[in-house]
Amino acid sequence: MNKWYEQSGSDHDVVVSTRVRLARNLAEYPFPPRMSAEQRKEVNEAVKAVIFSAGDAVSGEFEYIDMESLSPDEAGAMVERHLISPQFAKKRAGKALIMTKDESVSIMLNEEDHIRIQVIKPGLAPTEALDLADKVDSMLDSALNYAFDSRLGYLTECPTNLGTGMRASLMLHLPLLEANGALESIAGAVSKIGLTVRGTYGEGSKALGSLYQFSNQVTLGISENDAAENLESIARQIIGQERALRANVSQEAKSLDKIWRSYGILTSARLLSGEECVKLLSTLRLGAALGIIPGVTTEQVGVLLHEAQPGMLRMKADKPLNPQERDIKRAELIRAALKQ
Amino acid sequence: MNKWYEQSGSDHDVVVSTRVRLARNLAEYPFPPRMSAEQRKEVNEAVKAVIFSAGDAVSGEFEYIDMESLSPDEAGAMVERHLISPQFAKKRAGKALIMTKDESVSIMLNEEDHIRIQVIKPGLAPTEALDLADKVDSMLDSALNYAFDSRLGYLTECPTNLGTGMRASLMLHLPLLEANGALESIAGAVSKIGLTVRGTYGEGSKALGSLYQFSNQVTLGISENDAAENLESIARQIIGQERALRANVSQEAKSLDKIWRSYGILTSARLLSGEECVKLLSTLRLGAALGIIPGVTTEQVGVLLHEAQPGMLRMKADKPLNPQERDIKRAELIRAALKQ
Numbered sequence: 001m002n003k004w005y006e007q008s009g010s011d012h013d014v015v016v017s018t019r020v021r022l023a024r025n026l027a028e029y030p031f032p033p034r035m036s037a038e039q040r041k042e043v044n045e046a047v048k049a050v051i052f053s054a055g056d057a058v059s060g061e062f063e064y065i066d067m068e069s070l071s072p073d074e075a076g077a078m079v080e081r082h083l084i085s086p087q088f089a090k091k092r093a094g095k096a097l098i099m100t101k102d103e104s105v106s107i108m109l110n111e112e113d114h115i116r117i118q119v120i121k122p123g124l125a126p127t128e129a130l131d132l133a134d135k136v137d138s139m140l141d142s143a144l145n146y147a148f149d150s151r152l153g154y155l156t157e158c159p160t161n162l163g164t165g166m167r168a169s170l171m172l173h174l175p176l177l178e179a180n181g182a183l184e185s186i187a188g189a190v191s192k193i194g195l196t197v198r199g200t201y202g203e204g205s206k207a208l209g210s211l212y213q214f215s216n217q218v219t220l221g222i223s224e225n226d227a228a229e230n231l232e233s234i235a236r237q238i239i240g241q242e243r244a245l246r247a248n249v250s251q252e253a254k255s256l257d258k259i260w261r262s263y264g265i266l267t268s269a270r271l272l273s274g275e276e277c278v279k280l281l282s283t284l285r286l287g288a289a290l291g292i293i294p295g296v297t298t299e300q301v302g303v304l305l306h307e308a309q310p311g312m313l314r315m316k317a318d319k320p321l322n323p324q325e326r327d328i329k330r331a332e333l334i335r336a337a338l339k340q
Numbered sequence: 341m342n343k344w345y346e347q348s349g350s351d352h353d354v355v356v357s358t359r360v361r362l363a364r365n366l367a368e369y370p371f372p373p374r375m376s377a378e379q380r381k382e383v384n385e386a387v388k389a390v391i392f393s394a395g396d397a398v399s400g401e402f403e404y405i406d407m408e409s410l411s412p413d414e415a416g417a418m419v420e421r422h423l424i425s426p427q428f429a430k431k432r433a434g435k436a437l438i439m440t441k442d443e444s445v446s447i448m449l450n451e452e453d454h455i456r457i458q459v460i461k462p463g464l465a466p467t468e469a470l471d472l473a474d475k476v477d478s479m480l481d482s483a484l485n486y487a488f489d490s491r492l493g494y495l496t497e498c499p500t501n502l503g504t505g506m507r508a509s510l511m512l513h514l515p516l517l518e519a520n521g522a523l524e525s526i527a528g529a530v531s532k533i534g535l536t537v538r539g540t541y542g543e544g545s546k547a548l549g550s551l552y553q554f555s556n557q558v559t560l561g562i563s564e565n566d567a568a569e570n571l572e573s574i575a576r577q578i579i580g581q582e583r584a585l586r587a588n589v590s591q592e593a594k595s596l597d598k599i600w601r602s603y604g605i606l607t608s609a610r611l612l613s614g615e616e617c618v619k620l621l622s623t624l625r626l627g628a629a630l631g632i633i634p635g636v637t638t639e640q641v642g643v644l645l646h647e648a649q650p651g652m653l654r655m656k657a658d659k660p661l662n663p664q665e666r667d668i669k670r671a672e673l674i675r676a677a678l679k680q
Contacts (some may be wrong), residue, residue: 260610270600333596
């Protein structure tokens with residue numbers, strides 16, 4: 001089965017992926033920070049039982065992973081694939097993950113909340129992602145006793161998630177809006193209507209590879225569907241702006257040159273640092289989206305953005321790698337993939 | 341017929357080319373700066389008559405070019421191929437050039453001296469180049485009345501050429517001695533034994549593309565053969581030092597990476613400035629010399645170093661080119677050549 005990031009999605013020229021997560025808790029237990037080891041185990045078992053008794057069609061899709069059974073490297077590679085949070089990977093005692101084989105649905109157990117349902121879809125698909133998250137949510141809701149208040153909605157460990165417990169986000173590839181200097185004003189504008197923007201790779205606000213994550217911040221006084229539709233409609237405007245800037249790229253010698261050089265370096269280099277690799281793949285993604293580099297697709301670039309990360313490279317090599325060995329392996333991976 | 345720079349030469353991993361020139365003047369005429377138009381014409385005709393009456397074997401190789409018949413662009417492209425001096429291209433009135441079709445022998449008439457015989461050979465070949473220059477010299481000497489003094493030797497317009505009138509030079513590719521910082525001390529050392537070093541491309545002492553020209557400075561009190569052998573023996577030491585540094589390049593990830601990136605950019609870029617192109621070709625030449633880039637030879641890189649120059653590109657395009665058009669044409673030329 002292909003991973004979600006190997007599949008094509010709607011508006012993939014600009015939209016890399018859509019993510020929806022629902023935070024849920026069980027009424028009978030304190031929030032994870034105050035739980036005993038025994039209680040954590042009970043929550044894991046309770047959720048596992050619901051998922052794996054739901055009939056072959058659903059159960060067959062999922063696997064259950066005791067986080068304590070994973071090495072730090074294995075857990076780190078899961079963070080890189082956006083399957084789990086960095087905190088979840090770091091302190092793994094009493095935690096568990098239930099996920100589908102295509103990695104599009106993952107359920108973190110005993111993270112900040114008892115249950116964190118996450119759905120990732122390629123391209124622009126907030127409604128589809130929310131629908132799928134809702135299905136998993138309903139399945140669990142029908143068998144478990146959620147902590148729910150008729151006035152406040154779903155109760156969560158952190159008050160910022162109270163209400164819907166829902167966060168929807170879109171990862172957008174915006175190289176030309178970034179180059180144009182327009183992203184700061186966009187970030188300012190969307191913050192006024194309840195959205196947040198941040199870089200996907202790199203520290204803090206630094207957006208390596210021109211990849212920006214837009215997400216809703218409001219979880220009270222708005223339905224999940226309205227929040228998802230709100231995010232989508234704002235994203236469509238930003239996508240339109242990015243596309244308008246892209247219209248003439250094929251006629252600009254400097255832009256074509258930059259795109260082709262990225263391809264040339266990626267297909268030739270013997271050493272590639274993580275940071276340089278993301279930058280070059282970002283430029284290559286633009287070339288792929290515009291059909292400038294024949295045979296290279298945005299999906300292929302998306303796969304490489306995943307596989308070229310340190311933990312993924314280390315897992316593939318099946319041995320520890322020093323920084324230069326990692327840069328060599330990264331360059332090998334990219335060359336082999338683009339040679340095809 | 342292949343140009344000399346398309347042919348392979350001895351020690352071509354380090355030595356690009358060997359050049360020998362002999363300065364000669366005719367006793368009956370003042371030096372060119374003080375000649376009348378009529379006298380210049382007489383010198384041109386006299387030399388032309390000797391070359392083209394020398395029998396089919398020799399004459400068939402040569403062509404006679406009235407420099408006044410050339411456009412500035414055509415003359416500029418000849419400077420780029422080291423056929424003529426920049427001054428010779430600039431003021432073309434009364435000047436003529438006799439050259440072989442492979443461009444290995446060229447005779448400038450009425451440059452600084454009445455006759456400047458130049459021979460260029462690929463690789464390390466000072467003796468062969470001197471032999472060929474001597475043949476042309478003897479042919480002219482037997483029919484013309486050279487300005488010669490039994491004590492001073494050949495009389496020349498500039499006193500620095502008095503005596504043999506001979507200058508021999510080698511163009512060496514020394515990327516690792518340059519990177520090593522060793523070139524300054526080499527330049528200092530060889531100057532003490534009568535040699536001069538200067539960059540081949542770029543302004544003043546700046547050696548673009550790690551290409552350095554070593555030439556003899558002494559023309560008095562030493563025979564042509566001794567001067568040529570002296571140059572060769574010093575060059576052999578420098579070549580040995582460069583080769584010693586190259587021994588481990590194939591095992592160094594950073595060096596391999598730099599070489600392969602140069603190849604990647606050259607085969608992909610859509611815009612290449614002259615300066616960047618020389619730098620990248622220089623690194624590619626090292627990769628070719630070490631057999632790192634399959635299918636690319638030092639001769640091929642040598643051809644590209646010639647053809648990628650502004651005047652050559654303009655001649656090939658057969659129309660004026662603005663700087664961006666030139667950079668586009670340069671990138672096209674390189675891509676097409678390396679794709680083969």
